Amino acid sequence: MIRMHVRLRLCSFPHALLKLSDCSQVSDGGSALLLCSEAGLLASSLRPSDAVELLCSSTRTCSLYDVPDDLTCLSTCASAASSAYAEAKVSACNIDVAEVHDCFTITELMMYEALQLCSPGSAARMLRAHETDLSGRIPVNTGGGLVGFGHPVGATGVKQVVEVWRQMKGKCGEYQLKKIPQLGVCANMGGEFDCSRIAYSVTCA
């Protein structure tokens, strides 16, 4: 009887649950990139035209002991993004492509807002208008993101940068953006209570 009661209550609150399609994938994978100083790049056998310029990397952490006041925003990620934009002297409205940490679908919406791609509460409108599709104003997670591409946990943050690099170098095949992006941003996070957030901007050399 108790079990039945609980299930009935569950059925009345389906909005509070996640569906399988809301989750990122449990994946295996690896990703790597080379960071070079200008001198290092010139001294290497790499062609400068194969490189992109990393404008900045910004990291913010917060305590696992703190419970966020507002569950509807990724405040530590937003703080990392603001800092990254200020350091790189770029504005969110100039971003051509973004890789965000969609560990769950809801996180993708919150990431749009944390990265200032739209105002708080308007991520759903952005999705409805297809603004973040491959043909949209700011394509997000062009290769499928954590939900579609997969989430090999330790590799994801590196892979996001590699994905932006591939878009900038026209290496994305069927999902290559028509207009080669000039400015990209990646946001990678760990934990749920904003325990660690990173945002960084990448731009073409």
Added chain:
Amino acid sequence: MMRVEGACASGGLALSCGVDAIRAGADVVMVAGVEVQTTADSRTGADYLARASHYASQRRIHDFVFPALFARRSAAYKRRYGATDEDIGRAAVKAYANAARNPLAHMRSKSLSLAAASSPSDANPLFLNDFEDGAHMKVPRFNRGSHLLAAVFAFFVQR
């Protein structure tokens, strides 16, 4: 060589360490992230992943701690902004559509319609169906640091 651990943020943290190394005078840094998750069954894997939360207090919330934590965020977001399952489902539809064009993607051969993403079905079941409502989830007091799982290796090559 430096090993970086920061759960799902390990890759970004490794990049950040690499940038610091360049700023400190290194000319070339290799940043690499690797992960193997499919050798454990899903509940065991979820238990490992739960170490990115406050394990001592949050692990008991659910066998799948992170889906539960984000279900709570999802519920809060829907309540505040009136977002619907269809609104949020659009993010999944886009993810699967993009993945279908990417030969390296995990879900490259799965298609997902907006209707399927917007409502539960046998093919797209509710996850956490023994977890009632994020709003009712107890938030325990924290008293110890957590263990972080994911491993990322950053190789610093000093020229």
